[in-house]
Structure formats: structure tokens, C-alpha cells
Amino acid sequence: xxxxxxxxxxxxxxxxxxxxxxxxxxxxxxxxxxxxxxxxxxxxxxxxxxxxxxxxxxxxxxxxxxxxxxxxxxxxxxxxxxxxxxxxxxxxxxxxxxxxxxxxxxxxxxxxxxxxxxxxxxxxxxxxxxxxxxxxxxxxxxxxxxxxxxxxxxxxxxxxxxxxxxxxxxxxxxxxxxxxxxxxxxxxxxxxxxxxxxxxxxxxxxxxxxxxxxxxxxxxxxxxxxxxxxxxxxxxxxxxxxxxxxxxxxxxxxxxxxxxxxxxxxxxxxxxxxxxxxxxxxxxxxxxxxxxxxxxxxxxxxxxxxxxxxxxxxxxxxxxxxxxxxxxxxxxxxxxxxxxxxxxxxxxxxxxxxxxx
Amino acid sequence: xxxxxxxxxxxxxxxxxxxxxxxxxxxxxxxxxxxxxxxxxxxxxxxxxxxxxxxxxxxxxxxxxxxxxxxxxxxxxxxxxxxxxxxxxxxxxxxxxxxxxxxxxxxxxxxxxxxxxxxxxxxxxxxxxxxxxxxxxxxxxxxxxxxxxxxxxxxxxxxxxxxxxxxxxxxxxxxxxxxxxxxxxxxxxxxxxxxxxxxxxxxxxxxxxxxxxxxxxxxxxxxxxxxxxxxxxxxxxxxxxxxxxxxxxxxxxxxxxxxxxxxxxxxxxxxxxxxxxxxxxxxxxxxxxxxxxxxxxxxxxxxxxxxxxxxxxxxxxxxxxxxxxxxxxxxxxxxxxxxxxxxxxxxxxxxxxxxxx
DNA sequence: CTTTCTCGTGCGGTGATCAGG
DNA sequence: CCCTGATCACCGCACGAGAAA
Numbered sequence: 001x002x003x004x005x006x007x008x009x010x011x012x013x014x015x016x017x018x019x020x021x022x023x024x025x026x027x028x029x030x031x032x033x034x035x036x037x038x039x040x041x042x043x044x045x046x047x048x049x050x051x052x053x054x055x056x057x058x059x060x061x062x063x064x065x066x067x068x069x070x071x072x073x074x075x076x077x078x079x080x081x082x083x084x085x086x087x088x089x090x091x092x093x094x095x096x097x098x099x100x101x102x103x104x105x106x107x108x109x110x111x112x113x114x115x116x117x118x119x120x121x122x123x124x125x126x127x128x129x130x131x132x133x134x135x136x137x138x139x140x141x142x143x144x145x146x147x148x149x150x151x152x153x154x155x156x157x158x159x160x161x162x163x164x165x166x167x168x169x170x171x172x173x174x175x176x177x178x179x180x181x182x183x184x185x186x187x188x189x190x191x192x193x194x195x196x197x198x199x200x201x202x203x204x205x206x207x208x209x210x211x212x213x214x215x216x217x218x219x220x221x222x223x224x225x226x227x228x229x230x231x232x233x234x235x236x237x238x239x240x241x242x243x244x245x246x247x248x249x250x251x252x253x254x255x256x257x258x259x260x261x262x263x264x265x266x267x268x269x270x271x272x273x274x275x276x277x278x279x280x281x282x283x284x285x286x287x288x289x290x291x292x293x294x295x296x297x298x299x300x301x302x303x304x305x306x307x308x309x310x311x312x313x314x315x316x317x318x319x320x321x322x323x324x325x326x327x328x329x330x331x332x333x334x335x336x337x338x339x340x341x342x343x344x345x346x347x348x349x350x351x352x353x354x355x356x357x
Numbered sequence: 358x359x360x361x362x363x364x365x366x367x368x369x370x371x372x373x374x375x376x377x378x379x380x381x382x383x384x385x386x387x388x389x390x391x392x393x394x395x396x397x398x399x400x401x402x403x404x405x406x407x408x409x410x411x412x413x414x415x416x417x418x419x420x421x422x423x424x425x426x427x428x429x430x431x432x433x434x435x436x437x438x439x440x441x442x443x444x445x446x447x448x449x450x451x452x453x454x455x456x457x458x459x460x461x462x463x464x465x466x467x468x469x470x471x472x473x474x475x476x477x478x479x480x481x482x483x484x485x486x487x488x489x490x491x492x493x494x495x496x497x498x499x500x501x502x503x504x505x506x507x508x509x510x511x512x513x514x515x516x517x518x519x520x521x522x523x524x525x526x527x528x529x530x531x532x533x534x535x536x537x538x539x540x541x542x543x544x545x546x547x548x549x550x551x552x553x554x555x556x557x558x559x560x561x562x563x564x565x566x567x568x569x570x571x572x573x574x575x576x577x578x579x580x581x582x583x584x585x586x587x588x589x590x591x592x593x594x595x596x597x598x599x600x601x602x603x604x605x606x607x608x609x610x611x612x613x614x615x616x617x618x619x620x621x622x623x624x625x626x627x628x629x630x631x632x633x634x635x636x637x638x639x640x641x642x643x644x645x646x647x648x649x650x651x652x653x654x655x656x657x658x659x660x661x662x663x664x665x666x667x668x669x670x671x672x673x674x675x676x677x678x679x680x681x682x683x684x685x686x687x688x689x690x691x692x693x694x695x696x697x698x699x700x701x702x703x704x705x706x707x708x709x710x711x712x713x714x
Numbered sequence: 715c716t717t718t719c720t721c722g723t724g725c726g727g728t729g730a731t732c733a734g735g
Numbered sequence: 736c737c738c739t740g741a742t743c744a745c746c747g748c749a750c751g752a753g754a755a756a
Contacts, residue, residue, distance in 0.1 A: 076725090411739060
């Protein structure tokens with residue numbers, strides 16, 4: 001044993017002339033094992049905190065590892081154990097494939113997911129996927145052993161592809177709109193109910209001629225529109241759809257035109273998102289139409305800036321922190337083979353000045 | 358050869374009774390090799406598109422792989438090659454350690470990084486790190502062989518820790534504020550110049566009593582303040598600092614108090630960020646102070662919503678798409694061992710209504 | 715017989731080297 | 736000697752079996 005310890009006295013000297021670049025002190029378990037005078041297996045167990053190794057040996061090895069800044073190679077560990085400790089988070093770009101993740105809500109959801117997953121000891125592999133007509137963008141991630149599970153943020157126009165992959169790949173959960181009869185596990189806001197609540201609030205506040213402002217290409221926005229339209233219809237209130245593109249540079253003129261095109265004097269607006277609502281606030285202000293005096297506006301999402309608009313925005317809040325928690329919880333369940341239920345969270349209206357007379 | 362092909366006709370039959378759970382058709386190179394009647398090595402080369410294998414053999418194997426939905430295990434590949442194809446993107450939480458990545462600018466930068474890195478074939482490992490006083494949050498990522506390089510978004514209060522790690526770990530680039538004599542490679546906006554430009558614009562627009570609105574705890578904000586203060590001083594203009602916390606729930610009252618506390622009638626405001634500027638717009642509107650009539654406001658960042666405030670916000674634009682490109686380009690250079698230079702991008706003022714009389 | 719540690723094997727793919735035509 | 740494909744060792748770690756105390 002003494003002769004082995006001798007080596008540790010001069011770690012700069014290479015043991016054998018074979019190593020062409022063996023300057024780095026400790027790169028593998030074996031290196032550390034040599035220094036500690038034990039075997040690699042023992043070091044492995046010691047660093048993992050297993051009980052099969054003497055406490056003082058373990059502490060000694062851990063101290064040695066810390067001193068040399070040694071971290072076991074994760075790739076080898078992952079390969080050996082078959083567990084990666086990584087969750088893939090994928091954002092399909094879909095229709096708005098300008099290459100940039102645009103929806104600020106998704107980015108905030110991502111932030112919350114980072115919190116939740118870090119909490120459970122998972123790392124995040126982030127992919128922004130540009131669907132190419134096949135399911136490859138998803139299978140590339142699910143099939144290559146890089147992750148233990150996948151969270152898809154937003155279905156975009158890929159709900160069918162996701163559904164197909166979900167049949168074969170269990171540890172998969174999706175933020176988005178649930179549909180009856182689906183295999184995939186979705187978590188999201190009840191957008192239809194959100195639209196309904198918005199309209200009912202507008203009606204209660206005295207507005208009668210209503211409009212839905214924003215595109216309905218995204219499945220979530222379509223649901224919001226449906227809910228809003230249904231609520232207006234059952235109240236017998238006039239209701240029009242003014243599609244504007246929040247991605248376009250010139251949302252201002254678009255909204256301008258949309259409002260001008262409406263042949264009714266609009267008294268209440270349900271916006272597809274907070275950003276659209278904010279643009280509407282600005283346009284109306286510039287046109288001399290008072291909010292909430294002449295027109296009332298309800299946004300959607302309750303992003304942080306919604307409280308800072310002029311006037312502050314009444315909006316349908318999506319509980320994304322709670323959603324992130326639900327996503328991770330369900331994913332963990334699925335990883336362990338348990339069945340899960342989809343979740344449509346009830347939205348809550350946050351009333352601020354934009355609808356308060 | 359014919360007898361070997363026979364095997365491929367009935368892939369459901371297990372070759373040997375040994376596999377206890379061999380239902381999955383093709384899980385390894387060896388499986389596919391058996392089906393194709395070649396060796397595992399050949400399959401590996403065929404799938405990698407190497408030229409050392411006959412073209413028709415290669416196509417046959419590729420077709421077979423596609424048909425069985427086979428994807429080679431990435432962990433094994435990464436381990437063997439020593440190349441992970443993954444870049445770690447880390448966001449230190451630092452002072453605002455409420456557990457949530459709060460700065461919307463960082464999230465947008467992340468989006469652009471996702472684009473750039475995907476372009477180069479890199480995957481992203483996302484970590485939100487809660488610094489604990491040691492350098493461990495960074496070394497955990499750099500030292501464990503999980504990534505080929507690291508991008509740190511925002512130094513928070515960890516510039517020293519990053520600097521220390523940068524000495525030993527080369528493939529590391531940082532979004533943030535550069536300091537002279539540093540080892541780390543930083544890319545960021547010249548915040549000091551941004552502050553100066555903002556003040557000069559305000560002075561030119563006729564405002565004379567100026568204020569900087571927002572906290573200066575973050576190193577970037579501090580630089581903006583320095584630049585603004587210096588510009589005001591050299592012009593002999595009165596200049597005060599009104600610290601408000603953009604994270605706090607009650608930014609409104611805070612701004613209220615800050616403005617009331619100023620013993621001068623403020624005519625021009627430089628805000629630490631667009632979100633702060635937006636809150637100021639709202640407060641001033643509620644207090645009946647006209648923007649830009651009574652007070653002019655300049656924001657910082659030029660986030661998308663800056664164009665939609667009421668009135669639209671003049672702001673110092675940070676070119677984050679360009680910044681993301683520079684970060685990735687420098688990181689790639691460093692991965693290949695080349696030296697790199699830090700970059701402080703000149704900010705550009707985007708003039709909108711909030712300073713236009 | 716228990717505690718503590720060593721040994722050998724294999725996770726799955728890759729590249730150098732080697733064999734056959 | 737060129738072309739195609741096979742062979743074998745190995746990346747670094749983890750786990751089961753078994754040896755030493």
C-alpha cells in the first residue's frame with residue numbers, strides 16, 4: 001500500500017510514458033482511485049454517497065475529489081445507468097416560423113419549468129423545433145436516448161404529430177389545448193372558458209357591441225374566440241372578429257383598419273393576448289377614444305406588463321406557474337409508468353382599469 | 358447471402374431465446390447489423406454517411422434504420438467521441454433569487470441563442486443557477502463532460518466567480534458587462550454609452566432637470582447610470598437617482614414616491630429598463646403629467662412592447678439578435694482553441710413619441 | 715457471518731487495424 | 736494495392752459477484 005501512496009506524492013509525474021497528454025491530475029474515477037489508494041468502484045460508491053463504503057474512506061475520497069475539482073463524467077454515468085436526468089423541453093415553431101420563439105408566455109412558462117425541473121434534479125435540454133411535415137423533430141429527441149422525458153410547449157399546428165408520437169412514447173406531456181379522445185397528456189388553460197368570462201365581464205360592464213381582436217390560427221386563440229363568440233351569442237350581443245397579426249411590425253395600422261372596418265361602434269374588445277390588447281390601447285388613445293370610457297378592453301395571459309399599461313389592463317390570467325408544476329408532476333408520473341389525466345385549468349379574470357368605469 | 362436476408366423477412370422472431378425482453382425490434386447498432394447481415398461497425402459508418410462503406414449497402418442500411426425508426430444512442434456516441442454537441446446556457450439568478458428568471462431581455466436572448474445554436478447543430482442544456490457563494494453552480498456544468506461549451510447569460514453578482522472559472526475553462530462566453538483586464542470573454546451592450554445617449558437626447562429635446570429611474574444593483578444598470586450621470590454633469594444639468602424595484606409588486610407607488618421625493622420638477626427620465634419606463638408612463642398619466650409634454654422618458658432594451666406603450670416609448674435598443682450571433686461565434690472560436698475578443702456593442706436610440714414634442 | 719473493498723463485465727457506439735477479394 | 740467490411744479495444748462509469756479482513 002505504501003508504494004501506491006508514494007505515487008500520490010508526486011502527481012505531476014506521469015505513471016507511465018504512455019499517456020501523451022496526462023497533465024490533468026484527475027480526470028477519471030481510476031485516477032482518483034489511484035490517488036486514494038482504493039479501486040475505482042469504491043470511489044464511485046463513495047462519491048455517490050452509498051453506504052457500502054466505510055464512512056471515513058468515503059469522506060476522505062470526497063474531500064480528495066473536491067480538492068482536485070473532480071466531477072465524474074456524466075456521459076459515462078448516463079450511458080451506464082440508462083438514466084439521463086435530462087428532460088427535453090421543445091417549442092415547435094409551427095406557423096410563425098420566423099425562427100424566433102415569439103410568444104412571451106411560452107418563455108415565461110419555460111422559466112417556471114426550469115425552476116420546477118431543477119427542483120427535482122433534472123436538467124433541461126431545450127430545442128426549438130421547426131416542424132418539417134414529419135414527426136422527425138420530436139422523434140429525434142425522444143428516440144435518441146438523450147432525455148428521460150419530454151415537455152412540449154405549445155402544440156402549434158403539430159397536435160396530430162404529437163398525438164402520433166404519444167402513442168409510442170410515454171414520458172411526454174404537452175402544454176396546450178386538450179381534445180377529447182386524445183392519447184397525449186395536455187396541461188393548459190381552459191381557453192374557451194376564458195373567452196366566455198371575458199365577454200361576460202364586458203357585457204356586465206355595460207358594453208354591448210363586442211369584437212374579438214387577433215388571429216385565431218393558433219389552436220388556443222381559436223378556443224378563446226369560440227368561447228367569446230358563444231357567450232356573446234347567448235346574450236344576443238353583436239360580435240365581430242377583427243383579425244390582426246401580433247407578429248407583424250405594423251400591428252398599429254392593422255388594428256386601425258380592423259376597427260375602422262367594423263360597421264358598428266365597438267364598445268368592448270376581447271384581445272387574443274395582452275400584447276394585442278396593449279396595441280389596441282395605444283391605437284384607441286391616439287384616435288381619441290377613451291378606455292374604458294368609450295371602449296372596454298380585456299386582454300389574455302396577464303403577463304407582468306399588463307399591470308403597467310395605460311390604463312392598466314383587465315385580463316384573463318393564465319396560471320403558468322401552476323401549469324409548470326402540473327406539467328412536471330404529470331411527466332414524473334408518466335416516467336414511472338403511471339397513468340395521468342390531462343388538465344384544463346380554469347382561467348381567472350383580473351379586473352383593472354381598462355374595463356372599470 | 359440469401360439465408361441472411363431471410364432473417365429480415367421475419368423481424369418479429371427473436372434470434373435467440375436469451376433476450377428476456379427483446380420485444381423492441383431494433384435498439385442497438387448490433388440489432389440492426391444482425392438484420393442487415395453486416396457488422397455493427399459497418400452500420401455505424403453507414404448511418405454516419407461515411408464513404409468507407411459501399412453506397413448501396415449504406416442506402417440499404419439507412420432505409421432499414423428509417424423503417425424501424427432506429428436512432429443511435431447519443432449517450433454512447435458522446436461518450437465514445439468525447440464530443441457532446443451540447444452547449445450549456447446558464448442564467449445565474451443572483452440578487453433577484455426569487456427562483457424565477459425575471460428579465461424578459463434574457464429570455465429573448467435565450468430565444469435567439471436557441472436559433473443560432475440550432476443553426477450550428479448544437480443542442481442546448483439550460484440551467485438556471487442559484488449561486489451559493491461558491492463557483493459550484495458553474496463548475497457543475499463545465500466539469501462534468503456534459504457540454505462542449507458554456508454561455509452565461511447575465512453576470513448578476515457573479516462576475517468574479519465567472520472570471521475565476523474562465524481561467525481554467527476556455528470554452529466559455531458571457532453576456533454582460535466587460536471590464537478591463539478580464540480573462541472571460543464578454544459580449545454585451547455598451548451600457549455606459551447607452552446612458553449617455555439617453556441623457557443627451559433628453560437634453561437636446563429640451564429637458565433639463567433629469568432623473569435616473571430604477572435600481573443600480575445589477576452591473577449593467579450601474580453602467581447605464583454612470584453614463585447618464587456623467588453626461589448630465591458635463592452639461593451642467595441637475596440629475597437625481599430615483600431607485601425603484603422593478604421586481605416589486607408595487608412599482609407604481611414606488612415610482613410615485615420617488616417622483617414626489619425629487620425636490621425638482623423632473624423634466625426628463627432615463628429608465629433602467631423598458632418595464633420601469635412603462636410603469637413611469639402609467640404613473641405620470643394618472644398624475645396628470647403629460648408625456649412628452651411635461652416629462653420626457655427614455656427606456657432601455659427596446660423590447661417588443663416598447664412600441665406599443667401609450668405613448669410609444671423612446672428607448673435605447675440592445676441588439677440582442679446580433680449579440681446572440683456574436684456569442685455563438687466567439688464560443689465556437691474558443692472551442693477550437695482560438696483567442697477571442699470581448700465585444701461591447703454600441704447601443705442605438707430608437708426615438709418614439711415619449712420624447713417627441 | 716458481516717463489513718469493506720476489488721474485480722470483471724458491459725452500457726452502445728466508434729475508430730484503428732486487419733482480412734478477404 | 737485499392738475497396739469493402741470485420742474485429743477488437745476502448746470511452747468512463749456502475750453494478751453484481753466474490754475476495755479479504
